[in-house]
Amino acid sequence: MAAGKGTRLKSKRPKVLHEIGGQALLRHVIRAASHIVPPSDIYVVVGHQAARVEDAVRDTGVHFIHQHEQHGTGHAIQTAQSAVSRYENILVLSGDVPLLKSNTIAQVRDFHIFERAAMTILTAVPENAIGYGRVIRKEPGSNDVSAIVEQKALTSEQAKVGEINSGIYAFRTEPLFAHLGELKNENAHGELYLTDMAGLLVHAGERVLAIQAGNPVEVLGANTIAEMMELDREIRLETARRLMSEGVTILRPETTVIDASVEVSPDTVIEPFVQLLGDTKVGEDCRIRSYSVVENTTIADRVTVRQGCVISGARIGTGALLGPYAHIRPESEVGEDAHVGNFVETKKVVLGKGSKANHLTYLGDAIIGDGTNIGAGVITCNYDGVNKHTTSIGDGVFVGSDTTLVAPISVGNGAYIAAGSSITEDVPEGALALARSRQTTKPGWATTKSAVAKKKLSLNH
CATH class of the missing domain: 3.90.550.10 (Spore Coat Polysaccharide Biosynthesis Protein SpsA; Chain A)
Structure with missing residues (x-):
C-alpha cells in the first residue's frame, strides 16, 4: 500500500x-x-x-x-x-x-x-x-x-x-x-x-x-524526518556489518555512508568518511581512502582511490591509482594501471592501460591510448559553444604541460607535443608538434624599468 x-x-x-x-x-x-x-x-x-x-x-x-x-x-x-x-x-x-x-x-x-x-x-x-x-x-x-x-x-x-x-x-x-x-x-x-x-x-x-x-x-516505520534518519542509520550499519562479514574492512563504519545496493569484494579497505552510493561495485584488494565519494561506478581489483576523490558513473580498471582530489565524471573509463592524479577532471574519457594524467588537467570527450603521458595543466577543448567534439590520442604519446588540444583533433602513436602548445591540427604518428610563439628576451629591460620607477618615486617625495 x-x-x-x-x-x-x-x-x-x-x-x-x-x-x-x-x-x-x-x-x-x-x-x-x-x-x-x-x-x-x-x-x-x-x-x-x-x-x-x-x-x-x-x-x-x-x-x-x-x-x-x-x-x-x-x-x-x-x-x-x-x-x-x-x-x-x-x-x-x-x-x-x-x-x-x-x-x-x-x-x-x-x-x-x-x-x-x-x-x-x-x-x-x-x-x-x-x-x-x-x-x-x-x-x-x-x-x-x-x-x-x-x-x-x-x-x-x-x-x-x-x-x-x-x-x-x-x-x-x-x-x-x-x-x-x-x-x-x-x-x-x-x-x-x-x-x-x-x-x-x-x-x-x-x-x-x-x-x-x-x-x-x-x-518500524517513520512519521518524521528524524525517525526516517534513524531507519537510514540502521540500514547503513546493517549494510556495513554484512560487508564486514564478507571480508571487507571498514574502518569506523559508523562514519561511512554505504547504500544497501553497493557490492564490495573481500580484502578491500574502506576508510572513515567514505560514501559508496547507488549501483557501485568495488573489487578485491582495493583501498578507498577518506572523504572519497563513489557513485554508480564499477571499480576492478587492486585499485587505490586516494583522499577526496569524486567518482560518478565510471569504470575503473585493475590496479588503477586515482587522486587525491580527482574528479571522475560519468562515462569515464580508466584503464588497467592508469593514473589519474590530483585535481584532474575527466568526463566521457577512455584512458588506456598504463597511461597517466597526474596533475591539474581537464580531459573531456577524449580517447587516449596505452602508455601515454598527459602533462600538468593539459586541457582538451571539447566544446565550441554549440557542440562537443572528440580528442583522439594514440599509444605512447607525450603531451607536454600546459598544452591545449582544440577538438576535433587526432594525435598519432608515439607523437610528442611541446609544453605550452595550442594544438589545432592533427599530429601525425611519431611527430613533434610545437605551437607557441617564439620567446623574445630583452637584456637589461627589467633593471632599467626598476631604476626608472625608483627615480619617479624619489621625485614625488
Whole structure:
C-alpha cells in the first residue's frame, strides 16, 4: 500500500519516495517482496501523486492500482479487490516499512497457509509500544487474536500489552472479501481501517492469528524526518556489518555512508568518511581512502582511490591509482594501471592501460591510448559553444604541460607535443608538434624599468 500522503513528514514528496539507504522506501519493500513472488504478482496501490510514485518504481515490473480518493487502508483493499480476488491468499505490505526482510515475509506466508487462517498479523514487541495499535491475543501463549486495538482506544489494561500491530497481514481472500464491505468509518478520521477486519473475522467465526517478528526493527516505520534518519542509520550499519562479514574492512563504519545496493569484494579497505552510493561495485584488494565519494561506478581489483576523490558513473580498471582530489565524471573509463592524479577532471574519457594524467588537467570527450603521458595543466577543448567534439590520442604519446588540444583533433602513436602548445591540427604518428610563439628576451629591460620607477618615486617625495 503506497497511496498515503505522509502529512506528518511536512514534505511535498510522497512518503514512500523518501529515501533511506540510498533507495526510496517503496523500492526496499518491492525488493523484499520480489524474493517471495515475481513482480507480476505484486500490486502497488497508489493515490497521492500517483504518477510520481509510478515513475519511481515502474522499472521493477510491478502492477499499479489507483486509489483515486484515499479513505483509509480498508478502502485501499476494496479498490484492489477486482485485481487480486483471483488469488487464494494475499499478503498486504506497507510501502513505508523498508527494513522488512524477505524471509520474514515468507514466514508470515508459510504460517498463514499452514494454519489455514483467514487473517494472519505480523506483530512485534519493540522497546516502546506507544503510538502503535496493540494486538490482543485470546489468551497468553495462544496464536489466536481477538482484536487489534488502536492506541487511542486502549483500556488501561490493554495499554500494558507490548505486542504491536505492524500493519503487515496475510489474508485468505474468500473470507476477506466476504466481510470487507462490513468495515465502518466510525472513527476520528472517517476512514475504513483494515485493522478492523480482525474483529469482523473473529465475530464471523474465522481464525485470526498472530506471528511475531524476530527483530522488531524490521516493522518500524517513520512519521518524521528524524525517525526516517534513524531507519537510514540502521540500514547503513546493517549494510556495513554484512560487508564486514564478507571480508571487507571498514574502518569506523559508523562514519561511512554505504547504500544497501553497493557490492564490495573481500580484502578491500574502506576508510572513515567514505560514501559508496547507488549501483557501485568495488573489487578485491582495493583501498578507498577518506572523504572519497563513489557513485554508480564499477571499480576492478587492486585499485587505490586516494583522499577526496569524486567518482560518478565510471569504470575503473585493475590496479588503477586515482587522486587525491580527482574528479571522475560519468562515462569515464580508466584503464588497467592508469593514473589519474590530483585535481584532474575527466568526463566521457577512455584512458588506456598504463597511461597517466597526474596533475591539474581537464580531459573531456577524449580517447587516449596505452602508455601515454598527459602533462600538468593539459586541457582538451571539447566544446565550441554549440557542440562537443572528440580528442583522439594514440599509444605512447607525450603531451607536454600546459598544452591545449582544440577538438576535433587526432594525435598519432608515439607523437610528442611541446609544453605550452595550442594544438589545432592533427599530429601525425611519431611527430613533434610545437605551437607557441617564439620567446623574445630583452637584456637589461627589467633593471632599467626598476631604476626608472625608483627615480619617479624619489621625485614625488
